[in-house]
Amino acid sequence: MTSPPAADRQSHRSGPLLDHLARRVRLRAETVLVPLGLRPRHLVALTVLRAQGGCSQQSLAATLEMDGTNIVGLLNELETGDLIARRRSPEDRRRHIVELTLAGTDLLCQAECAMAAAEDEVFGALDQAERESLYALLSKAATGSEIPCAAADPTAESAAFCAAADHD
Amino acid sequence: MTSPPAADRQSHRSGPLLDHLARRVRLRAETVLVPLGLRPRHLVALTVLRAQGGCSQQSLAATLEMDGTNIVGLLNELETGDLIARRRSPEDRRRHIVELTLAGTDLLCQAECAMAAAEDEVFGALDQAERESLYALLSKAATGSEIPCAAADPTAESAAFCAAADHD
DNA sequence: TATTGTTATACTCTATAACTATA
DNA sequence: TATAGTTATAGAGTATAACAATA
Numbered sequence: 001m002t003s004p005p006a007a008d009r010q011s012h013r014s015g016p017l018l019d020h021l022a023r024r025v026r027l028r029a030e031t032v033l034v035p036l037g038l039r040p041r042h043l044v045a046l047t048v049l050r051a052q053g054g055c056s057q058q059s060l061a062a063t064l065e066m067d068g069t070n071i072v073g074l075l076n077e078l079e080t081g082d083l084i085a086r087r088r089s090p091e092d093r094r095r096h097i098v099e100l101t102l103a104g105t106d107l108l109c110q111a112e113c114a115m116a117a118a119e120d121e122v123f124g125a126l127d128q129a130e131r132e133s134l135y136a137l138l139s140k141a142a143t144g145s146e147i148p149c150a151a152a153d154p155t156a157e158s159a160a161f162c163a164a165a166d167h168d
Numbered sequence: 169m170t171s172p173p174a175a176d177r178q179s180h181r182s183g184p185l186l187d188h189l190a191r192r193v194r195l196r197a198e199t200v201l202v203p204l205g206l207r208p209r210h211l212v213a214l215t216v217l218r219a220q221g222g223c224s225q226q227s228l229a230a231t232l233e234m235d236g237t238n239i240v241g242l243l244n245e246l247e248t249g250d251l252i253a254r255r256r257s258p259e260d261r262r263r264h265i266v267e268l269t270l271a272g273t274d275l276l277c278q279a280e281c282a283m284a285a286a287e288d289e290v291f292g293a294l295d296q297a298e299r300e301s302l303y304a305l306l307s308k309a310a311t312g313s314e315i316p317c318a319a320a321d322p323t324a325e326s327a328a329f330c331a332a333a334d335h336d
Numbered sequence: 337t338a339t340t341g342t343t344a345t346a347c348t349c350t351a352t353a354a355c356t357a358t359a
Numbered sequence: 360t361a362t363a364g365t366t367a368t369a370g371a372g373t374a375t376a377a378c379a380a381t382a
Contacts, residue, residue: 012299013283013284013303014193014287014299015193015211015283015286016211016212016215017303017310018190019193019194019212020212020233020310021306021309022186022190022191023190023233024233025182025186026183026187027233029183040183043183043184044184044188047184056363057363057364058362058363058364064188064191065188065191066350068365069350069352069364069365071364072364092359093358093359094357094358095358095364096364119182119183124312125308126305126308126312130308131180131182132180133301133305134182134309135180135181137305140293140298141189141290141291141293141294142188144292144294224340224341225340225341226341234373235373235375236341236342237342237373237374238372238374240341240342240343260339260381260382261380261381261382262339262340262341262380262382263339263340264340338381339381340380341378341379342377342378342380343377343378343379344375344376344377345375345376346373346375346376347374348372348373349371349372349373351370351371352368352370353367354365354367354368355364355365355367356364356366357362357363357364357365358362359363
């Protein structure tokens with residue numbers, strides 16, 4: 001039974017919509033982040049690092065579902081800007097523990113502020129309550145799909161986007 | 169008033185989440201669409217074409233927020249597979265009216281079916297009601313942000329994703 | 337002259353394979 | 360031998376500029 005009950009949902013495919021909207025946001029993000037010297041994927045990486053507090057590069061790669069080799073270049077750029085720091089894990093010297101620096105935390109904050117304007121443009125059709133709902137749903141989908149192997153691995157590659165979510 | 173009330177929303181940035189989830193869906197979409205000879209952007213283009221019913225290439229470019237030059241190659245691929253057809257507009261012979269073929273309509277249907285499995289994997293943390301909510305919000309955001317110049321241009325570059333939305 | 341579509345080209349993003357060091 | 364990280368390289372995606380046809 002490789003095909004689950006996909007009967008009625010045929011007319012409700014979110015994939016293309018998600019792709020389209022993500023593209024719209026990303027195009028605008030590229031623009032608003034230029035003054036900060038950042039690009040969209042930098043923002044995603046910084047967000048994850050803030051949420052996880054510090055993790056190995058492979059853990060980061062797993063969370064972002066990016067190839068490990070691309071993580072290297074990405075972190076190199078962030079390290080050049082002194083936004084993150086790499087340090088050897090004392091337990092396993094093969095590992096690099098990646099963490100946000102103070103400068104990184106600060107810049108991430110500025111970037112999120114800049115992103116607000118970009119998102120306003122794309123989500124203009126949604127009122128504040130709807131945007132909150134959207135955020136909650138996206139948040140749940142994102143964190144839920146990364147939890148499966150959380151208990152098994154102490155490297156903490158789960159609940160990446162969760163920490164920044166709703167804790168008020 | 170270039171900076172709207174972006175005070176409290178600082179902790180609710182949907183951008184990175186959207187980017188991340190779209191990536192997850194796209195990665196899986198690439199896999200499930202291979203047997204059909206399609207790629208994610210083909211699916212998006214076919215979806216728009218079905219919704220719009222037929223439009224110029226520039227209209228398509230505007231809807232997808234893609235560069236017009238990339239539309240050419242994209243349509244070439246779809247035309248090779250006989251999924252779309254180009255015909256000169258009788259009113260303005262500079263324009264190519266792009267339309268879905270029967271084969272294209274059929275394959276799109278199959279593709280959507282295949283996508284269901286991919287989306288199930290990414291949205292596993294959401295129940296059916298939540299997925300419907302998510303779809304509705306994404307749909308509203310996507311269509312709302314393309315409506316602005318709808319009344320002015322009869323080329324119909326608006327309401328692209330809307331037609332496929334909720335009409336039950 | 338302006339617009340639609342096209343081609344050619346360069347730039348960025350991403351993935352694959354081979355290498356170094358640690359375990 | 361297996362794993363974490365790195366490097367080099369090739370492929371796909373995307374944007375910029377110049378061109379042909381039509382208005």
